[in-house]
């Protein structure tokens with residue numbers, strides 16, 4: 001099967017001359033349909049930059065992008081970038097980013113409103129998503145009336161309501177306790193089983209990374225290691241295997 005999303009030689013530099021920072025250096029990644037890929041790496045290794053480029057939030061200095069095997073030549077130019085973001089991508093962030101003046105259902109409905117869907121369709125899809133994340137009963141609550149875990153579930157419903165092919169998640173459990181984190185990750189797996197989208201998730205936490213199919217380790221803007229989580233291992237065993245890999249990556253860094 002063709003990758004849902006593929007990038008080749010993706011590079012990003014910020015600034016010019018003496019202040020030039022190379023955040024990404026010729027990164028190649030192919031995300032398969034339904035695959036859950038985790039990105040790990042030290043602070044400043046380029047993880048968020050990579051996610052922002054994949055999501056069309058920023059444009060690269062150079063590189064190629066393919067969607068379902070077709071090269072997207074105008075991908076990073078407007079209005080294509082906005083169209084692509086609204087159609088193909090869902091985002092979840094560490095700090096939920098919900099609109100505080102809106103209720104849970106209004107927040108979830110927002111992407112459909114922006115895309116110009118009909119009222120009936122918006123209502124049906126929004127209710128379905130709130131049921132899937134287990135918050136239908138709380139649909140009229142505002143973010144301040146919900147726990148962090150509930151807010152992140154609303155954010156997940158909002159990210160997936162337009163049925164994007166790819167969910168991009170930047171430290172989505174970074175602001176949750178470990179129990180709520182585990183619940184959120186189980187929910188991510190459930191949503192993937194229901195809706196079939198691929199997932200690309202950034203985390204510092206090896207326990208979070210055990211939920212992915214594949215883990216990519218970034219260092220200095222490059223992918224330096226790739227690791228597949230094993231189905232025959234417990235979550236704890238997977239976490240230990242990942243910590244070993246992280247140690248390797250860090251040791252290379254020190255040398």
Ligand SMILES: Nc1ncnc2c1ncn2[C@@H]1O[C@H](COP(=O)(O)OP(=O)(O)OP(=O)(O)O)[C@@H](O)[C@H]1O
Nearest residue numbers: 014021022023041042043044045046047048049050
């Ligand atoms: N807007 C920007 N302007 C200048 N430099 C930037 C900008 N955004 C990121 N950088 C630099 O690019 C590099 C990669 O940053 P990035 O945020 O992608 O790393 P990260 O791995 O996500 O880090 P963290 O884990 O701390 O979030 C860093 O050196 C950072 O300082």
